[in-house]
Amino acid sequence: MRAAKLFGLAIVPFFLHAQETASDAKNSIMFLLGTEYRITPIYGSVNFSENASFTNIDIQNSGIALNLGLEYGITKNLAIGFANSFRYDLVIAQKPEGNNEINIGKVDYNLIVDYHLYLNYYFKTYTKGGFFVSAGMSLLNTNTDFSIKQIDEYGEGFYVSDFGFFANRVSIGFQLSKSRIYLGMNMSRTTDYFDETTSFIIPHIGFSYNLARL
Numbered sequence: 001m002r003a004a005k006l007f008g009l010a011i012v013p014f015f016l017h018a019q020e021t022a023s024d025a026k027n028s029i030m031f032l033l034g035t036e037y038r039i040t041p042i043y044g045s046v047n048f049s050e051n052a053s054f055t056n057i058d059i060q061n062s063g064i065a066l067n068l069g070l071e072y073g074i075t076k077n078l079a080i081g082f083a084n085s086f087r088y089d090l091v092i093a094q095k096p097e098g099n100n101e102i103n104i105g106k107v108d109y110n111l112i113v114d115y116h117l118y119l120n121y122y123f124k125t126y127t128k129g130g131f132f133v134s135a136g137m138s139l140l141n142t143n144t145d146f147s148i149k150q151i152d153e154y155g156e157g158f159y160v161s162d163f164g165f166f167a168n169r170v171s172i173g174f175q176l177s178k179s180r181i182y183l184g185m186n187m188s189r190t191t192d193y194f195d196e197t198t199s200f201i202i203p204h205i206g207f208s209y210n211l212a213r214l
Contacts, residue, residue: 026073034067034180034208036085045198051161052193054146056093060163061141061202063089065114069208077122081136085114091144091163108146115139116169129176138169138186140202165191171206178210 041061048057069083092108118136125131144163149156171184186202193200 026076028073029214030071030073030079031211031213032067032069032071032081032083032208033211034069034206036065036067036204036206038062038065039203039205042201042203043193043198044200045194045196047195047198049192049195051163054092054148055163056090057193059093060090060112060144063087067206067208069116071120077124079120079122081116081118081120081134083116083118085116087112092146110143112144113142115142118169122175126176129174131172131174132180132182134169134171134173134182134184136169138167140165140167140186140188161192163192165200167200167202171204173206180206180208182206182208 039062040058043057065085065087067083067085069081071079071081073079088109089112090107091110091112094107116136116138118134120132120134122132123130141163145160146162147158147160149158165188167186167188167190169184169186171182173180173182173184183203183205185204188200189197191200
């Protein structure tokens with residue numbers, strides 16, 4: 001009988017901890033680790049800019065990213081978060097040597113970093129979890145600087161550019177205990193991929209896990 005009581009006392013804290021969700025995280029900080037798969041982007045124009053000719057837009061903006069972030073619980077249901085995405089991906093696509101205007105010889109990859117600032121609102125619909133919606137802003141494709149050598153009738157010259165841009169970020173997902181799965185998208189009309197203002201959408205599906213809480 002005594003052993004049974006001790007066992008009961010031992011599992012009660014674990015049981016209570018298992019009931020915790022982000023909606024119970026007021027005034028606490030959560031550390032998150034996750035992964036995200038970005039689907040081939042959708043865009044409303046094929047009037048590409050000169051910058052777009054140096055890369056492959058679809059490859060550069062799709063694929064798997066590693067996410068690291070933290071969230072602070074403002075209320076029982078509302079949290080503010082900041083996260084980084086990391087991916088080793090395409091910067092410059094391969095171009096032929098000897099081009100008279102643009103001298104690019106080989107493909108170039110780099111560690112691309114994204115920044116996300118967002119708000120999450122949680123709807124606790126189950127004992128151990130519920131649904132959530134998220135909205136915020138992202139700065140995508142940082143660390144994509146590249147230098148282009150130009151040769152024309154005035155001589156040789158270089159210019160430096162990059163593929164970074166700001167985007168709105170929205171998602172909807174489900175959380176069970178410490179794990180989350182979500183669907184969402186980044187949406188922008190300010191990329192340098194086009195010579196006109198047009199929509200650029202990157203759908204994604206993601207998973208994250210709450211590593212720790214303070």
